[in-house]
Amino acid sequence: MNSLSLVSSRIVCRLLPPSFIVRRAICNRSFGGDDRFEFVVEPNKKRLEGSEFGYFTDENSDSCEIGSRRGDDLSMRRGFPEGAKIDAEKVIEILKQDGPGFDTLLALDELQLQVSGVLVREVLKGILRSVNVLNKTQCAKLGYKFFLWSGKVENYRHTASSYHMIMKIFAECEEFKAMWRLLDEMTEKGYPVTARTFMILICTCGDAGLARKVVERFIKSKTFNFRPFKHSYNAILHGLLVIKQYKLIEWVYQQMLLDGHSSDILTYNVVLYARCKLGKLDQFHRLLDEMARNGFSPDNHTYNILLFVLGKGDKPLAALNLLNHMREVGFDPSILHFTTLIDGLSRAGNLDACKYFFDELGNKGCIPDVACYTVMITTYTVAGEHEKARELFDEMVMKGQLPNVLTYNSMIRGFCMAGKFDEAYSMLAEMETRGCRPNFVVYSTLVSYLRNAGKLSEAHKVITRMVEKGQYAHLVTKFRGYRRC
Numbered sequence: 001m002n003s004l005s006l007v008s009s010r011i012v013c014r015l016l017p018p019s020f021i022v023r024r025a026i027c028n029r030s031f032g033g034d035d036r037f038e039f040v041v042e043p044n045k046k047r048l049e050g051s052e053f054g055y056f057t058d059e060n061s062d063s064c065e066i067g068s069r070r071g072d073d074l075s076m077r078r079g080f081p082e083g084a085k086i087d088a089e090k091v092i093e094i095l096k097q098d099g100p101g102f103d104t105l106l107a108l109d110e111l112q113l114q115v116s117g118v119l120v121r122e123v124l125k126g127i128l129r130s131v132n133v134l135n136k137t138q139c140a141k142l143g144y145k146f147f148l149w150s151g152k153v154e155n156y157r158h159t160a161s162s163y164h165m166i167m168k169i170f171a172e173c174e175e176f177k178a179m180w181r182l183l184d185e186m187t188e189k190g191y192p193v194t195a196r197t198f199m200i201l202i203c204t205c206g207d208a209g210l211a212r213k214v215v216e217r218f219i220k221s222k223t224f225n226f227r228p229f230k231h232s233y234n235a236i237l238h239g240l241l242v243i244k245q246y247k248l249i250e251w252v253y254q255q256m257l258l259d260g261h262s263s264d265i266l267t268y269n270v271v272l273y274a275r276c277k278l279g280k281l282d283q284f285h286r287l288l289d290e291m292a293r294n295g296f297s298p299d300n301h302t303y304n305i306l307l308f309v310l311g312k313g314d315k316p317l318a319a320l321n322l323l324n325h326m327r328e329v330g331f332d333p334s335i336l337h338f339t340t341l342i343d344g345l346s347r348a349g350n351l352d353a354c355k356y357f358f359d360e361l362g363n364k365g366c367i368p369d370v371a372c373y374t375v376m377i378t379t380y381t382v383a384g385e386h387e388k389a390r391e392l393f394d395e396m397v398m399k400g401q402l403p404n405v406l407t408y409n410s411m412i413r414g415f416c417m418a419g420k421f422d423e424a425y426s427m428l429a430e431m432e433t434r435g436c437r438p439n440f441v442v443y444s445t446l447v448s449y450l451r452n453a454g455k456l457s458e459a460h461k462v463i464t465r466m467v468e469k470g471q472y473a474h475l476v477t478k479f480r481g482y483r484r485c
Contacts, residue, residue, distance in 0.1 A: 087113050088122030095127070095142045108149055115153040117162065123150075124165040131172045140173035160191045164200060171204035179204065192225040195235040199242065206243045215240070215252060230264050237270045249274040263294070269301045276309055284309070303331060304340050311344020316353035319345075335361065339372040346379040354379045367399065374407045381414035389414050403431070409442045416449030421458070424449075440472045447479060 090111060098104040113119065127143045147166045151158050163186050170178045179201060186193055198218050205214045218224050218236055226235035233256040240249045253271050256263075263271075268291045275284040291302075298306070303326055310319040319341050323333050338361055345353045358376050361368050368376075373396040380389035393411055396403065403411075408431040415424035424446055431438060443466045450459035463479055466472060 084116065084118040084122055087111070087119055088126060091119075091123045091146065092126045095123075095146060098138075098142055098145070104145060105149055108146075115150050115156040117156075117159055120147075120150050120156075120158070120162050121165060124162070124169060128165070128169050128172060131169065136173040140170055140175045140178065143169040144178070158191075160186070160194065160197070163191060164196060167197075167200050171200060176205060176210070187221075187223050193221065193223050194225045194227065195229060195239065198224070198235060199239050202239050202245075203243055206240075206245055211240070211243075211245055211248055212251075215248060219252075219255060230266070231261055233259075233261055234264070234266050234270075237267060241270050241273065244277075246274040246277045250278070263291075263296075265296050265299055265302070268296060269299070269305065272302070272305050276305060281309075297329075298331075300331060300334075300337075303333075304337055307337055307341040308344045311341045311353075312347050314345065314348035314350050314353075316345060316350065316356070319357075335366055335369055335372055338366075339369075339375055342372065342379070343375045346375060346382065349383075351379060351383050351385075368396070368401070370396065370401045370404055370407065373401055374404070374410060377407060377414075378410040381410050381417070384417070386414045386418045386420075402434070403436065405431070405436055405439050405442065408436060408438070409445055412442060413445050413449075416446060419453065421450065421453070421455070438466075440475050440478075443472065444478070 091108065091113070094104060094107045094111070097107070123146055124143060127139055127146070131139045143166055147158070147162070150156060163182060167179050167182050170176075170182065183193065183197070183201065186197070198214070201214045202211060205211055215236055218232065221232075224232050224235075226232040229235040229238065233252060236252055237249055237256075240246075240252065249271060253267070256267070268287065272284060272287055272291075275281070275287065303322070306322060307319055310316075310322060323337070323341075326333050326337075338357055342354050342357050345357070354376065358368065358372070361372065373392060377389045377392050377396075380386070380392065389411065393403065393407070396407075408427060412424045412427050415421070415427060428438060428442065428446065431442075443462060447459045447462050450456075450462065463476065467476055
């Protein structure tokens with residue numbers, strides 16, 4: 001393995017007094033552009049089950065699963081009575097018959113069901129799963145009709161979780177005004193408006209350009225229950241981080257200071273990351289200095305951010321010093337820290353350093369996980385070393401690390417770059433055989449390369465295959481010039 005001296009002999013890591021380490025030795029580079037992966041790649045976890053900093057508790061774990069139809073996992077206890085599931089199916093069948101000449105509410109009454117929180121969640125989950133571009137209005141209507149009906153049943157009262165579920169349906173159906181009315185209703189009826197409520201609204205309204213309005217309302221709200229966060233501003237900052245509203249993070253942070261709130265380690269980590277992503281490295285360093293002056297030592301998340309900055313700035317020797325310093329102060333670098341560093345170095349185009357730190361994992365007896373393998377496979381793919389990417393892919397499978405959708409997309413992209421479309425098709429078939437459902441990025445990657453290679457009919461077949469499988473039909477218009485036969 002090449003030594004780090006071959007990577008760079010000019011990198012210097014300046015150390016702060018014991019409380020801190022990396023300072024202005026990090027070069028001032030831009031951090032835009034290549035977003036192959038998010039800063040922390042943890043493909044084994046659900047996309048938004050937390051964020052880079054992992055501060056969400058179970059109460060908030062459903063925060064942003066609106067677009068991915070994973071609201072079915074929300075607030076759901078395992079082992080719910082089978083009878084509730086059967087009853088939910090009966091309710092959904094009746095709701096599907098809603099229309100002129102059919103009394104839906106009477107039909108629901110005649111079922112004489114035992115309405116419970118489990119039943120309500122199951123029904124709303126089923127409606128959420130059925131939402132697509134063709135029946136959004138109907139799904140919103142049926143969901144709310146059932147919500148109103150069940151809320152009037154004797155001996156049952158909706159919970160905040162029930163409100164969150166119907167809000168998710170409205171979010172998926174783009175019924176923004178209805179979401180706001182539900183928020184007002186929750187407040188009027190004394191239901192807790194929590195960080196989860198904020199996440200549902202911000203994930204949806206952020207995409208609709210209404211993020212600032214949501215933030216301002218929650219800042220001013222006197223009923224916002226922001227647990228487990230220290231104060232409402234941290235809950236809001238963390239929520240904005242999850243949906244990448246980095247500029248809005250800066251604005252909220254300034255409002256927090258004007259309101260007289262002091263920063264804690266979570267606040268610093270969120271704002272540091274936002275400034276990193278915005279390329280504001282001067283402000284990034286000033287905040288590091290302020291953090292040290294206020295007596296806050298870096299935690300695992302702070303070190304992760306610093307490693308990314310060093311990697312993206314192509315400072316492998318400084319990163320090595322940082323890893324050693326972490327051990328000295330009692331933080332044993334994890335696979336996640338190495339993955340973050342390798343990802344940053346990959347973006348900087350430093351393949352030798354990526355190989356060095358990947359090999360360091362093995363030297364220290366650590367087994368790379370799927371996230372680390374995926375980052376390295378992507379590094380080889382971007383560098384045009386497709387054979388090495390394939391070797392690493394085979395190695396990870398042999399060692400029991402199951403590839404995820406990001407891994408497969410990287411491999412398919414590599415085969416397409418090399419013009420090996422038959423291998424790309426085989427990889428697509430393999431991932432389906434192994435139960436790894438291709439996402440829209442996988443299909444669009446393959447279609448894009450086929451079109452660029454002039455293979456228009458084959459690209460059309462891939463799109464048709466996607467549609468026939470019932471996947472991402474609502475996104476088919478994103479393929480320019482596609483026409484259904």
